[in-house]
Amino acid sequence: MRGRFDNLHRINALDPARDFEEIHRLTLFHEFPWDMRLAFNLAFNRSFAVPRVARLLVATGEILRTPRKRADDTGIIMYEILLNGLDSARGRLALRRLNDAHRGFDLDNGDSVYVLAALVVVPMRWLQRYGWRSPADHEREAAAAYYREVGRRMGVRDIPSGYAAFAEYLDAYEPEHLRHTPEAERIEHVTRDLLRGRIPGPLRGAADALIGALYDEPLRRAYAVPRPPLWARAGLHLTLRIRARALRFARPRAEPLFANGIRAKSYPDGYDLARVGAATGGPAAAPSAHGSARTPAAGGA
Template sequence: MRGRFDNLRRIEALDPVADHLEIHRLTLTEEFPWDMRMAFNLAFNRSFALPRVAKLLCETGTILRAPRKRADDTGIIMYEILLHGPDSARGRLAVQRLNAAHRRFTLDNGDSVYVIAALVVVPMRWLQRYGWRRPHEHEREAAAVFYRRVGQLMGVRDLPAGYSAFANAFDEYERANLHHTPEAARIERTTRDLLRGRIPGPLRGMADALIGTLYDEQLRTAYDLARPPLLARAFVHLSLRIRALLLRFARPRPTPLFANGIVTKTYPNGYELAKVGSAVGS
């Protein structure tokens, strides 16, 4: 029977550059499946708050009309790249779908670097705070190598190299560029339902207060949201820490996430990858 820390020992023995895909796949599909998916949601939410991104998304309107399809298309493409590798045949097809979705628009390169950095940094910081164990240095570096490669295939320039460089770039760009706009607030109101779906059923009556506690002060300011009550903030933090403690002593996940394929509400009966992605860039 696989032990709770067997994957960690495996990760420690791997090379974070040469074996980055295997490491990052383990982090997502076996070690922290719920945490990583929640953190990816939060990472994309941060990118929606960038003024240029928010303005473009409101102008194109797909995220306002069909937020679930856009989220599912984005998730499918990113998970396909991770599960199969960006340089595999299926990974290349997923990257092509990603690029096709963005090709219609002129994107600011600094914003694009920030979006890639958010996918590297936000999940690792979430795990540092709420994971059942802290992320290993190899997991941080593997994430940086993986998303740097994805960014390069998307044509993003001047990408940082290494986790620390990504974290510094992420923080510096936020301080200079993340601020409130009406468009950002509108997108947050629309996409909040997606995060509500990640809240356990018995707690959904408190979903709005709980989601607000998952945003830091800078993001709440960008979205023009009031700081949640102290009781709500304490409840969320304590609940997530208790969950982490319980998971630390739980049995490992018996099967990896997505072992039976990627199932979403938009495509309950499966999907054809070549047709996924029309809503991603708009």
């Protein structure tokens, strides 16, 4: 029987500068699937509070009209790239869909670097606080190397090198750029339902308070979300810490996330990767013969 720390031993035996895709796949699909998917939601949410990003998303309109499809499209594209590899035929197709979604928009390079930084740093900080174990240094560095390469293939310039540099960039960028706008508030209202779906059924009645507790104070100010009551903040923290402790002594996953294909509510009959995001009115939320096959369509990032 596999041991709880077998994947960690495997990760630590790899080189994050060379094997960053394999390490990041183990982190996301094997070790922390629920945590990483929630943390990606929170990372994208932070980018929506950047005024230029919020204005562009509201102007293009799709995030307001069909937030579920937009989230599913973003999630499918991002997971397809990692699941199949940057240099695989399907990974290259997903990257083309990502670049197509951004083509024709005057994106600020600093904002694009910030989105990459959020995708690197926010999940690792979540795992540090609520993961069943702390992320290994190899996992942090692999995440940084992976998103640096994704950004490079998207034409993003001046991307930080290494986890510490990404964290420094994020921490310096947010005080100046994460602030309230009417557009950010509108986006939060329509995307809140996506986070409600992450709340366990018995707690759905307290979903709004718990979502507010998932946000930190800078994000709450940017979205004009009131500070949640103490019971929500303390209860959420305690529940997540108990969960982490229980998982530490649980058996490892029998099979990875998406072992049976990526599934999304927007594509109940499966999706054609070559057309995912084709109806998008604006850029995805990433920095927001193989390829045309229909695939069993996970929720968005």
